[in-house]
Amino acid sequence: xxxxxxxxxxxxxxxxxxxxxxxxxxIPPDQIIWRNAMDGNPNHYIIVLDCPAGCDSQSFWPVGGxxxxxxGQRMFVEKITRDGCACGNVEAGNDVLADAHAHLNCAxxxxxxxxxx
Amino acid sequence: xxxLDQVEGLLGPEAQAAPxxxxxxxxxxxxxxxxxxxxxxxxxxxxPGGGALxxxxxxxxxxxxxxxWCVSKSGDSLIVQRGMDGTTATTHAVGQVVEMRNNAGxxxxxxxxxxxxETNVANGTALPANVAYTDRTQExxxxxxxxxxxxxxxxxxxxxSPDPSQLAYNNILLNGGFDQWSGPTTANIPAxxxxxxxxxAFLAPYWELYSVNDSSISASRDTSQPDPTNPSGYNLxxxxxxxxxxxxxxIQQTIDNHRTVNFDGVVGTQFSISSRIKLLTGGVQVAFxxxxxxxxxxxxxxxxxxxxxxxxxxxxxxxxxxxxxxxxTISARLSICFKGVGQVAMDNAMLIxxxxxxxxxxxxxxxxxxxxxxxxxxxxxxWARGAGPFSTHNVITADNWTMLIGGGTSVVSRETxxxxxxxxxxxVKVVTAGVTTGSFIHQDSAxxxxxxxxxxxxxxxxxxxxxxxxxxLVRAFQDDGAGIRTYSQYHTGDDTxxxxxxxxxxxxxxxxxxxGVKIDGNGTTYIDNATxxxxxxxxxxxxxxxxxxxxxxxxxxxxxxxNNLLTNGNFMIWQRGGSGxxxxxxxxxxxxxxxxxxxxxxxxxxxxxAEVVGGTCLAAVTTGTNQIIQQSLLDNISxxxxxxxxxxxxxxxxxxNSAQIDLTDGVVSNPSGLNVNPGQWETLxxxxxxxxxxxxxxxxxxxxxPATVYVESACVVxxxxxxxxxxxxxxxxxxxxxxxxxxxxxxxIPILIGYNGASQPNMINIPYRDIKxxxxxxTKNGTWFVSNCGQPxxxxxxxxxxVLASTVTALGVGQAYPTAVGQxxxxxxxx
Numbered sequence: 001x002x003x004x005x006x007x008x009x010x011x012x013x014x015x016x017x018x019x020x021x022x023x024x025x026x027i028p029p030d031q032i033i034w035r036n037a038m039d040g041n042p043n044h045y046i047i048v049l050d051c052p053a054g055c056d057s058q059s060f061w062p063v064g065g066x067x068x069x070x071x072g073q074r075m076f077v078e079k080i081t082r083d084g085c086a087c088g089n090v091e092a093g094n095d096v097l098a099d100a101h102a103h104l105n106c107a108x109x110x111x112x113x114x115x116x117x
Numbered sequence: 118x119x120x121l122d123q124v125e126g127l128l129g130p131e132a133q134a135a136p137x138x139x140x141x142x143x144x145x146x147x148x149x150x151x152x153x154x155x156x157x158x159x160x161x162x163x164x165p166g167g168g169a170l171x172x173x174x175x176x177x178x179x180x181x182x183x184x185x186w187c188v189s190k191s192g193d194s195l196i197v198q199r200g201m202d203g204t205t206a207t208t209h210a211v212g213q214v215v216e217m218r219n220n221a222g223x224x225x226x227x228x229x230x231x232x233x234x235e236t237n238v239a240n241g242t243a244l245p246a247n248v249a250y251t252d253r254t255q256e257x258x259x260x261x262x263x264x265x266x267x268x269x270x271x272x273x274x275x276x277x278s279p280d281p282s283q284l285a286y287n288n289i290l291l292n293g294g295f296d297q298w299s300g301p302t303t304a305n306i307p308a309x310x311x312x313x314x315x316x317x318a319f320l321a322p323y324w325e326l327y328s329v330n331d332s333s334i335s336a337s338r339d340t341s342q343p344d345p346t347n348p349s350g351y352n353l354x355x356x357x358x359x360x361x362x363x364x365x366x367x368i369q370q371t372i373d374n375h376r377t378v379n380f381d382g383v384v385g386t387q388f389s390i391s392s393r394i395k396l397l398t399g400g401v402q403v404a405f406x407x408x409x410x411x412x413x414x415x416x417x418x419x420x421x422x423x424x425x426x427x428x429x430x431x432x433x434x435x436x437x438x439x440x441x442x443x444x445x446t447i448s449a450r451l452s453i454c455f456k457g458v459g460q461v462a463m464d465n466a467m468l469i470x471x472x473x474x475x476x477x478x479x480x481x482x483x484x485x486x487x488x489x490x491x492x493x494x495x496x497x498x499x500w501a502r503g504a505g506p507f508s509t510h511n512v513i514t515a516d517n518w519t520m521l522i523g524g525g526t527s528v529v530s531r532e533t534x535x536x537x538x539x540x541x542x543x544x545v546k547v548v549t550a551g552v553t554t555g556s557f558i559h560q561d562s563a564x565x566x567x568x569x570x571x572x573x574x575x576x577x578x579x580x581x582x583x584x585x586x587x588x589x590l591v592r593a594f595q596d597d598g599a600g601i602r603t604y605s606q607y608h609t610g611d612d613t614x615x616x617x618x619x620x621x622x623x624x625x626x627x628x629x630x631x632x633g634v635k636i637d638g639n640g641t642t643y644i645d646n647a648t649x650x651x652x653x654x655x656x657x658x659x660x661x662x663x664x665x666x667x668x669x670x671x672x673x674x675x676x677x678x679x680n681n682l683l684t685n686g687n688f689m690i691w692q693r694g695g696s697g698x699x700x701x702x703x704x705x706x707x708x709x710x711x712x713x714x715x716x717x718x719x720x721x722x723x724x725x726x727a728e729v730v731g732g733t734c735l736a737a738v739t740t741g742t743n744q745i746i747q748q749s750l751l752d753n754i755s756x757x758x759x760x761x762x763x764x765x766x767x768x769x770x771x772x773x774n775s776a777q778i779d780l781t782d783g784v785v786s787n788p789s790g791l792n793v794n795p796g797q798w799e800t801l802x803x804x805x806x807x808x809x810x811x812x813x814x815x816x817x818x819x820x821x822x823p824a825t826v827y828v829e830s831a832c833v834v835x836x837x838x839x840x841x842x843x844x845x846x847x848x849x850x851x852x853x854x855x856x857x858x859x860x861x862x863x864x865x866i867p868i869l870i871g872y873n874g875a876s877q878p879n880m881i882n883i884p885y886r887d888i889k890x891x892x893x894x895x896t897k898n899g900t901w902f903v904s905n906c907g908q909p910x911x912x913x914x915x916x917x918x919x920v921l922a923s924t925v926t927a928l929g930v931g932q933a934y935p936t937a938v939g940q941x942x943x944x945x946x947x948x
Contacts, residue, residue, distance in 0.1 A: 001693055001859075001943045002896040006702065019693070019703060020898045020939060035911070048910075056900035060911035060919075066894030067945035068702070109915075110891040113755075114948075116812075 003049045003059040005071045012082050014075065018051045025052030032079055034086040035060065042086030045105055047075060063102055064110035073117040076102040137230040140186075140223060141172040147216040150180065151193070156206040161185070161195040163215055168193035171217070177202065179218045180209050286469040289378050289388075290370055290451065291323040293466040293477060295338070296350035298322070302338035306366075308358065309609060314589065316609040319616055320368065323654075327367040327452070332359040334366035334455070342462035344393040344430050347477055352464035357401050357455040365456040367406070368463075371618075372449040373654035380409075380446040383470055391434040391474035392453060392466040396426040399459020405435040406452035410620070412445030414603065420454065426461055434474040447576050448620045448653035491577075493517035493564050495647040496541045496658055497531075502802050505530035507790045513804060514790070515545055518633075519561045525551025525639070529558065537582040537614050537645035540658055544645035549636050558644060559633025563761045563806055568649070569598040569629035578620045579632040580655035581647040586612045590638030593617040595649075598627025604635070614645075618655040682753055682762070683816070684708045684852040686831040687844065688722065688735045692859055696721035704945075706735055707853035708748050716741010716823070726827050728767055728798045734829035739820045747817040750833065752890055752948040754782075754807070754814045760835050763804040764789075764816045767830040771795050775822035778803055780833075782811035788819065854887040856948075860919075861941035869909050870932035873925040879906060879932075884918040889946040895919045899940035906931030911942075919944065 007015035012029030027049060035046035044063070051057040065072030080098035084091045090101045103115050148167030161180070163171075171178070174189045178197065184204045185197040195215075199206035202222035237243035304320040306328040318326045320336050328334045339354040359365055372378060390405045402423040410416050421435040440449065451468055455461070465477030499516040507514040507529045510522040514529040532546035549556050559565070579595040588610030596602050605619040623630070632649060636642050646658035690707040698705035698720040701713040705720040716739060723736035737746060750757070764780045773795045779788040780803050789803040807814060816833055820826055860883055861867060871879035895914045903909075905926045912922035919942065925931035935941055 001704075001857075001898070002894045002945055004702075004894070017700070017702075020896070020941075020943065022697070037913075046913075055898070056908055057896060057898045058908075058910060059894055059896040060914055061894050062892035062914070064892045066892060067947050068894070069891075069947065072894065114891055 002061075002067050003051045003057055004068055005049070005075050008074065008078055012078065014049075014078075016049060016052065018053060018055065018057055020057065021051075021053070021055050023051075023053040023055070027052050029082060032075070034079075044086040045109060047079060062109060063105040064114045065106070065116070069114065069116045073102060073106060073115065076105075077117060137226065137233070138175060139226055139230070141174070141176045142223065143170075143172040143176075143217060146170050146172070147214060148193075150209055150211055150213045150215050153211050154180075154209045156199065156208055159197055159199065161197055161215060163193040163195065165193055167215075168195065171195065176217060177220050177222055178215060179220060180213055180215045181207070183207055183209070184218075184220050184222065286467070286471065286475045288477070289372060289468040289470065290466055291373075292321060293468070294347070294350050295321060295324070295353045295464060295466075298338055298351070303335065304337075305335035306333060307611070308333040308360070309611065311361070313609060315606060316611065317369075317606075317615060318613070319657075322657075323370050325369050325371075325616070327369055329364050329366070330361060332361070332364045332366050334358070334368075336368065339462065342395060342397070342464075344395075344464040344477075346393065346430070347465050352462055354397075354460060355455065355463055356460050357399075358458050359456045365404070365454045367452045367454045369450050369452045371654045372451060373652050378470065380441050380449065381444050384441050384444055385439060386441075386470055387437045387472045388440045388468065389434065389436040389438070389471050389474035390451065390453075390466065390468045391432050391476065393430050393464045393477065394426050394433050395430040395462045396428050397460040397462055399457065401426050401455055401457040401459040401461050403433055403461075404454045404456075406454050407438050407440045407449075408452060409441060409446050409449040411443065412447060412622070414447075423456070430462075430464075432474070432476060436474050437472050447622050448578075489650070490656065490658065491568055491572075491649040491651075492560055492647055495649070496660060497543050497545050497645055497647075498541050498660075500531050500543070501800065502790050503793055503799060505790060505793070509788060509790070512787060512790065513561055513802075514558070515543075517561045517564055518545070519557075519559055520547075521557040521559070523555040523557070524553025525549065525556075527552070527556040527636075532643060535584065535643050537584075537643075537658075539582065539614075540646050540660065544643050547636060547642045547644065548640070549642070550639045552637060552639055555635050555637045557631075557633055557635050559631045560649075561804075562629070562631070563804075565631050566629035569596075569623065569627045572623055572651070573598070573627045574623060574625040575651055576620060576622045576653050577649060577651055578618055578653055578655045579647070579649050580616055580618045580657075581634060582614050582616055582645045582658070583608050583634060583642065584612060584614045584645075585640065585642040586610050587636070587638040587640045587642060590640075591634065591636050591642050593619050593633070594635055595619045595621045595632040596630030597621050597624045598630035599624030614643075616655065620653045620655075680834060681844065682750060682757075682833040682835070683748055683831055684856065685748075685849055686833070687733065687849065688829055688831070689733050689846060689849050690853040691722050692853065692857055704857070705746070707857060709735065709746055710748065712745035712747060714741070714743040714745075716744065718744035718746070718820070720746065723827060726769075727829060728769070728827075729829075732829065734827045737818075737820060737826045737828065738824075739826070740823045742821055744820045745817050746820075746828070747815045748831075749948065750814040750816065754811060757807045757814065757835070758809050758811060759807065761804055761806050762833055762835055763802060765800060765802040765830075765832045765834075766818065766828055767798050768792060768801055768818070768826060768828050769796070769798045770824045770826040772822055772824040775824045776818065776820050776826050777801060779817045779819055780805045781813070781815050781817065782807050783813040784808035784811055851887060854885075855890060855946075857943070857945045858886055859941050859943050861935045862938055865934050865936065867921070867942070868932060868934040869906075869921050869923050870930065870934075871925070872930050873928075875925060875927045877925050878912070878922040879925060880912060880920055880922045882918050882920055883942070885916075885944055889916040889944065890948045891946045892916060893944045893946035896943045896945070897921070898943060899935065899937070901933050901940050902936045903933040904931065905929055906933055909933045914944075916946070 001020040003018045005014045014027050017024045034042035035048050037043040047061045049059045063076050077099050081095040106115050148163040151164045152162040174187050184202040186201045187195045187197045189196045304318045306318050308331045311331050315329045320326050335356045338351050404423045405421045407419040424433045467477040494517040497515045520529050528548045532544045536544045581593050585591045589607040591608045593605040603621045605617040648656045650656040685707045688706045703711045719738045727734040774791040776792045777789045778801045787803045787805045789801040869881045895911045906923040909921045909923045913920040923933045
């Protein structure tokens with residue numbers, strides 16, 4: 001039961017559905033954010049989605065996809081393509097690199113077999 | 118030469134123990150002794166010129182009262198034996214007369230010889246040893262009787278001891294005396310159309326009738342015409358009616374390479390067949406045909422001469438046939454052929470590996486080795502997926518039998534009325550329409566592959582009973598496992614049960630291969646009682662009498678626990694709640710995911726409609742035409758590749774043909790049949806072999822019409838289908854927690870509390886109750902109570918635990934905790 005991506009719009013926003021409270025909404029691209037690590041720097045393994053319906057719910061999505069491998073992993077590829085990676089090693093605008101980078105990070109935490117995009 | 122000499126000369130020297138030497142004679146022979154002879158002299162000297170008067174030796178010669186035997190003559194000297202013919206040798210003076218007289222020996226020699234001849238003729242010693250007396254036993258030693266010249270019409274008169282007919286030959290034919298019968302005691306092949314081809318019918322164990330075109334043959338068990346040479350048991354009455362000049366009907370037996378003769382071991386040797394036959398009515402001829410199939414599949418036929426059948430039992434035979442000229446024969450048949458119109462009685466057929474035929478003698482064949490039916494569900498008695506109808510391509514219909522549709526439609530169902538009378542209560546009914554490339558019913562691939570790998574290079578026979586009205590459009594087939602398919606003859610389409618057999622030698626590199634029935638036309642076909650056995654003789658179907666070493670799932674008792682690969686197959690765990698689950702991509706009961714396409718699907722937990730009182734089922738209400746409830750088995754996929762898995766559910770709905778289940782691995786899928794019993798709980802099953810290249814593995818409940826569907830007891834097992842047995846609730850929950858768990862939700866816990874400076878984070882590590890398969894999505898739900906801090910957020914998470922953090926507002930104690938249902942932490946990881 002998470003705030004989960006359902007549809008990826010061309011403008012970078014995501015239509016999401018929150019299963020727990022059964023409501024939906026749209027998250028604009030600037031609110032699809034990296035989670036900060038303990039040192040305060042952005043953590044490229046985690047994207048946080050705040051429920052747009054205002055229920056104070058927040059889902060922590062790992063690069064491996066978590067509850068939904070395909071949509072979760074795609075979310076990371078879209079984010080890196082649009083904004084570049086939080087680690088600074090991949091710049092925005094290159095979807096091939098973005099895919100490869102997200103794939104690599106996925107393999108690091110969940111193994112090579114996890115990647116499904 | 119005297120008459121007696123002539124007779125003795127004809128007899129030959131062997132006939133005479135001591136051949137008689139008769140004296141030469143002459144008339145008026147007289148000479149004078151020239152030199153005195155003592156009593157012991159053996160040379161008698163005659164005056165010059167006297168010797169020439171005497172004939173050539175031997176002869177009798179007398180002087181005074183003495184008779185001498187002259188053995189040789191030299192000039193005027195006679196060489197003699199003295200004192201012969203009962204006289205005494207004495208001296209003789211010069212001038213005594215030496216002459217030939219009519220002495221007693223002349224007569225006695227002849228009479229003695231005649232007497233001896235009479236005696237030897239009487240005692241059988243007079244004739245040469247190579248002449249046999251016809252009225253007495255002739256002892257032959259190291260003699261050769263040449264009977265091969267047919268123009269001599271050689272006949273052995275009387276009995277021969279030991280009687281060759283009593284020699285213990287093993288009859289290669291089984292049931293040669295027609296004394297074994299199973300089931301019906303008559304068989305009939307009625308006349309067909311002029312060009313209708315060959316037809317066959319089962320007659321008695323090991324025997325089949327064959328007919329062709331517009332000929333007919335029938336045969337029945339009988340006791341009214343016993344063969345007087347062996348009257349025990351039964352005989353056969355055969356009615357023959359052949360029409361076309363070159364046609365004949367037959368009674369055939371397939372020879373088994375394993376049980377009665379070894380083909381390769383008798384290459385080049387001769388075989389002989391004999392059968393006792395008697396004409397009852399009309400006019401019928403018989404011939405014997407030796408048939409074999411060589412290693413390349415070519416059929417060879419050797420039909421012998423036509424023999425006349427008379428009105429009394431006689432042994433009709435064919436002898437000295439070289440049946441197997443080369444190595445590699447894979448099958449053989451012996452055929453007793455008839456032509457004409459009439460009725461015959463037949464019995465006691467004897468086939469031996471010998472130059473000459475033998476009379477029938479009841480022999481017990483070698484014990485038949487156990488030849489099990491290698492097919493699963495060969496009798497088509499097991500239908501775990503229901504009675505059908507099944508109309509989908511590549512689905513299992515009767516257990517272990519798959520249907521393939523080659524164009525058009527093909528519908529398979531369980532039949533209870535038109536069933537092979539030989540055995541069982543069910544057959545398979547196949548209705549085909551619009552067939553283009555043929556429809557198949559074959560043993561399922563998993564079984565076929567295992568057989569193909571286990572029996573490389575073996576001769577195997579597939580036999581099946583078929584009934585249809587499709588003429589020359591239905592036949593059996595068997596693959597050799599290396600790409601070659603062999604077909605049986607066609608069913609003649611006379612709407613009777615016929616046995617179709619096909620024998621194949623499996624390839625030495627066999628990797629599987631199928632066997633089954635192919636239907637090339639449109640209509641109805643019934644299939645029953647199939648066997649697959651080692652050897653070249655088809656085996657009649659018999660129900661299995663025991664369990665195999667490896668007991669498949671469907672033979673386990675219902676109280677035997679099975680390893681269900683599903684999580685929450687009994688729909689007992691609903692961590693997300695009990696109702697209101699709707700929409701695409703929504704999880705309902707733990708691990709069961711909804712896919713919504715045309716219309717809507719709403720799922721809830723139901724305890725009122727469960728099949729087992731007090732149990733739990735899943736209730737799905739659908740609109741539209743295509744909704745799916747599915748569970749992914751991706752977590753186990755690496756261990757399942759190459760294995761057969763089966764998915765089973767219990768399902769009830771009031772709408773027939775609205776629901777089915779399916780297994781798919783992204784490469785193959787295999788849906789079950791549709792539900793057929795509205796309002797009744799029924800079992801749906803399906804199976805696949807997981808592809809080596811599979812990247813997904815989903816079991817799905819497909820609902821194709823607006824309906825309310827109840828589902829429970831879902832089970833996925835390795836192997837054949839099995840019904841789910843409820844697991845302990847703790848075990849089910851533990852499995853579910855691996856993928857989804859909720860922390861909190863009952864108020865006040867977890868509590869995130871700590872004393873800290875302003876803008877500093879309070880943190881808490883919360884371990885999961887079960888390790889997750891992958892890094893999960895962690896969600897903090899709802900607005901928690903907070904004091905001197907912000908809302909908690911997920912700071913970090915892995916497969917073991919989550920770290921919550923809350924930023925303190927001002928120096929002091931900050932605390933955050935949930936206070937109502939819906940305020941919680943959910944952890945979700947879906948492989």
